[in-house]
Amino acid sequence: MPAAPENRRPDRGRVALCAVADDDHLQDVVATGRALQRSAGWWPLFVHVATPAVRLRVPVGFAAGPGSAGEGTLPLDSSVDDLAEHARDAGIELLQRAGIAETESVVVVGDPVAEINRLVCEHHAALVVVGSHRRGGLASAVSGSVSQELSRRGACPVLIARSSAMPSGGGPVVCGIDAADERTIEPAVRAGELALSMNRSLILVHVAVAERRPLGAAPVRAPSLLKPTARQQAHARRVLDAVSGLPRESIETVVVEGTSVAAALDQFAAERRADLLVVGCRGSGVVRRTLEGSVSLDLLRNGRQPLVIVPPV
Numbered sequence: 001m002p003a004a005p006e007n008r009r010p011d012r013g014r015v016a017l018c019a020v021a022d023d024d025h026l027q028d029v030v031a032t033g034r035a036l037q038r039s040a041g042w043w044p045l046f047v048h049v050a051t052p053a054v055r056l057r058v059p060v061g062f063a064a065g066p067g068s069a070g071e072g073t074l075p076l077d078s079s080v081d082d083l084a085e086h087a088r089d090a091g092i093e094l095l096q097r098a099g100i101a102e103t104e105s106v107v108v109v110g111d112p113v114a115e116i117n118r119l120v121c122e123h124h125a126a127l128v129v130v131g132s133h134r135r136g137g138l139a140s141a142v143s144g145s146v147s148q149e150l151s152r153r154g155a156c157p158v159l160i161a162r163s164s165a166m167p168s169g170g171g172p173v174v175c176g177i178d179a180a181d182e183r184t185i186e187p188a189v190r191a192g193e194l195a196l197s198m199n200r201s202l203i204l205v206h207v208a209v210a211e212r213r214p215l216g217a218a219p220v221r222a223p224s225l226l227k228p229t230a231r232q233q234a235h236a237r238r239v240l241d242a243v244s245g246l247p248r249e250s251i252e253t254v255v256v257e258g259t260s261v262a263a264a265l266d267q268f269a270a271e272r273r274a275d276l277l278v279v280g281c282r283g284s285g286v287v288r289r290t291l292e293g294s295v296s297l298d299l300l301r302n303g304r305q306p307l308v309i310v311p312p313v
Helices: 026-040 080-097 112-123 137-143 146-153 182-198 230-242 261-271 286-292 295-302
Strands: 015-019 043-050 105-109 127-130 158-160 173-176 202-209 251-258 276-280 307-310
Touching: 015 026, 015 112, 026 043, 026 127, 026 182, 043 080, 043 112, 080 105, 105 112, 112 146, 127 146, 146 158, 146 295, 173 182, 173 261, 182 202, 182 230, 182 276, 182 307, 202 230, 202 261, 230 251, 251 261, 261 276, 261 295, 276 295, 295 307
Parallel strands: 015 043, 015 127, 043 105, 127 158, 173 202, 173 276, 202 251, 276 307
Antiparallel strands: 158 307
């Protein structure tokens, strides 16, 4: 796949910063970046943030474990600079093995979230593409999750790479929105910008949560699509005002019913064969999100569609 010419920078808003790590999601991230390149003309910049390994001296009388002093490792008295350089070299090798050219990649050393945010600003990226291990809220609080941290305090929207769904079918951008919550206008505006840059239509979806009926009660057949209210339609006008160049005929407002906001959004996006499903993140604490629930967290863990999470402003 040819890289972007060095003498011509890609347009602002059309750079996807793809965070590549040495894990099971490496190929998913690469494939998602390539899909954006083929289907929407974006420029994927593949980034690996190397973290130097902390090495401890082995006490006298104890043998080092298998592989701890084997080929490819550094002496125990290596300096911080040596460890950083070793981590950088390993990152370059990782990108090469993944078939990524030097002209479309960068390797840095440091904290993953801080370095990714810095590079987003430096390259004017519109998306960060990451993998996700779909851990629960408390588990990720203990072990850490770059995808969740970027969703809460990232410099731009975060696309979760999934092998089961790629943003390459030419379908619409679907955005979950709540007319009663003014904070959802920012994700809708970001979704509009993505739709414009990808030459896609935009669907703003409001989910009316249906009441759960007692077990054994007769089912009530309610329509899956409802008529948008004036307040809900006003959100579409605000998005049009905020996103310069977005055609009026390319935006649609839909109201669906469901017992779960996340499940209803995911199902609707699947039915419309959406290229992206966009939701916002409120950025509340891990324990609160775990106890109260979170649409973005639920979709991150259980969703099937290409998911974009917009960090809080």
